[in-house]
Amino acid sequence: MAARVLLLDDNLDLAENVKDVLERSPELAGSEGGKVEIVVAHDAQSGLEIARGRPFDVAIVDVRLPDAYGIDLIAPLRAVMAHGEVVLLTGNATVESAISALRAGAAGFVLKSFRPEELVSTVQQALQKVRLLREREKYERRYDALMNATEVLILGLDVDGDVVFFNAKLAALLGATDVDARGKAFAEQWIDGADRKRFIAMFRDAVAGTATKEFEVGMRDGTGAVRRVLWRLSSVTEDDPRVPDHVYGIGVDATERRALERRAANAEAMNAMAPLAMGLAHEIRNPLNAAVLELHLLGRGIDRIEDAKVRGPMRRRVEIVVGEVRRLERLLTEFLELARPRPPQREPVDLDRVVSDVLDLEDGATSSSKVRVTRDLAPRSTVLGDLEKLKQVVLNLVVNAVDAMPQGGDLTARVERIGDEVVLTLTDSGGGIDPRILAEVFDPFFTTKPAGTGLGLAIVRKIVEQHAGSVVLSADQAKGTTTVTVTIPFALDVRPLSKAPPPVI
Template sequence: MNESANWKMSTLGGLNLTESVKMKAANTTSPGVPTPPSLRTPRTGFGICRRGMLGRILVVDDNTDLVTTLREVLEPHGFVVINATKGQDALRIAETDGFDVAIVDVKLPDTSGVDIIQPLRRASPASEVVLVTGFASVDAAIAALRSGAFAFILKSFRPEELLSTIQQAITKVRLMRDREELERRYRALVELTDVLVIGLDETGHVALFNRRAAALAEIASEEAYGRDFVDTWIPEEDRARLRESLSQAHRGERLREVETSFVEPNRRVRWQLLPARDSEEKRHHFVYLIGIDVTERRALEKRAADAEALSAMGTLALNLAHEIRNPLNAAVLQLHLMGRDIDKLEADYERRAAMHRRVEIVGSEINRLNRLLTEFLELARPRGIGREPVHIGSLVDDVLELERESAERRGIRIERQIVADGCGVAIGDREKLKQVIINLVVNSIEAMKGGGTLTARVKCGDSNVVLEIVDTGPGIDPELVDNVFDPFFTTKEGGTGLGLSIVRKIIDQHGGDVSITSEKGQGTQVRVRVPSGR
């Protein structure tokens, strides 16, 4: 009896195959044959496709009787059966249309079924292959399974045996595809989220570096893989603390959030460390770092604290200004009278000159106190601003002309790079914006004690006017740059420390922003942006 006849004579619960197929076609369940459940989610493309279809079965066999019989068994259960008589034909079908499960005869006209297991799975990923043959040994079965076959079935086999094997293979395929879909969604979420997601192995080297982290580090994600995360992107002052937190995570200890700098000292990131435990070894070989960039939040908190301090100073200033100015005015008047009395003294010229110098020193200090009080009141007084078109370039020209002699005395050359058209018009308070320019220009001139170049630029952005004042002075220490806008902070002898605080307050009132960049020994640049009138 040939294989086809042997197959057709197989029985199922006392019924021959033909009767079993008829019962299935009539939706009558035979004893011992489970009805495969429908899949929860219809799929498109390779594999499980249309609604109501349980799966695509690729039968690779040149025995037409056997193929016909397999169709009669599988199609009533919702499977779509596709046939290929040769190995090469099967590979073409797998590459173009795909399949869910392939039933492959070991002996094919052009190749061995064992040899095409891996090519079939590469052509149609997340699929399974079931080998069938009428003549096989234990060694052949082991070889087939090692080659990646899901199962090895000997002819002749009963229909329920085949259906059970196919159903198990379909279930595995579905689970693999569900996992791939979840991984795809997970990766999409990791890449699209606005938080930093970084994965580190047990040695602290990068295994995951999402798009947000790559953008802040200014590097492609692929270039980050394999690098030591702490040594590469964490500034030195925070490395020991983060390494200790990572060690705790690997030990499975309960962790708090840790905040460090990232890439550069001024960028602050708050990290949540999530260890991934190896269920078998019960160790945490992998740690996820979920980071939130809190740089702007810290800046806002600092500015809020400054605003609170300024508010308190404003109340104090308004209450004490009158009391302070009265004795200052009296002191100035007495100094004037004292100067006249010195000229009346019967003393030699040198003695009178020395007394005049002392009077001048006291007068200079009183004037400095008066100037400090004026700036203090200007910073603290909650006065509104005007709203009118102001040509920033014209204001810069006026201020530079005003300070020209002072710059020349110090050996400072002034360069102007100012737009001539109307795009340099801002909406704001003319006098306050002029005060901003005066403070910035005077600061730059006073910084260049040995001479240098002061460059004033006015240019237009998309919706704002940009003013830049650049000097070639000694610059500012990097650790001090963040403090220059704080009230009473100064790096100049005799400075009040209120000039840049006033600048920032005025620019904040205009809805703009001000920033400063400086390098020790290379000079300083202050950049101001205010909304334009366009």
């Protein structure tokens, strides 16, 4: 492609001479042999208008035009010419004027008493600079596209551990832009405290030129949750191999992989415990039932005591024991549900009605805990599933939310249809769960409650997954809220499931 040159000179003869030299020059011809294109303007205003209307590679400008000085046109011309260069044409060059021109951004200058080869050489150098700048921009675009298209995390640090750049994938994970992060200490800002020393040690090894192995650390994402990331660091040195320039890191988010590994281990453990659980359930339930029966008979006997001072304390003690036995029964039921869950029934269930019924059931608990309940339940939010199991999901979530607000607060329940899914969200104002434990809250036996079993959320996830759905827990510590989002496919066909016909005898 032939180059385009804008010539600004009020001397018509000189302008024609320059144009003739450049058009005849084989050195300036395009790769396909085309002549360089020269466009002439005789004053600054018309020259700027032409430059704004079409692209040029080089502008050759007389230092003295009728309406401006050439040196004052360098900046506005370069502003409208993408990677374009400006060459000044002068009749009397001095060292001072040359320095001023270069400082103003000129690519060079040519005396009006030029020899043709000098003019061609100066313009050729300016064009070469333009081509190199455009080539660099092209490779930078490709580099940025590659950096931002990849699924891995890419990081660049200086030798002090401060951020130089990172790609869009890492920016999304950290909840920070590349520009905002520059200059910040990466380890201090984003590496979890428990792994910070390890990351810094591996970084120092990379700075020293030691090849580092892949290592795993926890990183705080944009929500404050800790994600597990596998990193490999390496240094890139300058001409002096002893002076590292940057340390580059390639990372892979292993959070989901670790979560799947943990769930697989939990499932394996539960499967191994299932026969034991079934046997224990039989052995434990029988004495529990006997204890409940005896407590019932004891209660009836206490009711016959005439002395109220004696009867009242004894009745309260019996109620406490009954409550603890019932709690043990619920724990046993939850454990069995997790260890060997029964397949869910399949029938149309209005999830909005399930939520409403559970909230009505828990009205006493929410009122006594001074929890204000807000309902936003879209009608006919129908899913195909097991009514009792879905009630258990909602009940577990509501109980957790109320327990998180011992001093009272707000609980918002929302059910809505979004596309082909029904979405239930429960948000409480209990201060917000610690984001660092979000990855573990659904694990069996994980709990933050002093008397908790750690089975409630594990059962919730198990039941939701049986319904081909998903459950996600998120926290906003700034607002002091925790939100659980349950998503289940919408039941497109809500006709009752037909029962199998009776066998023909």
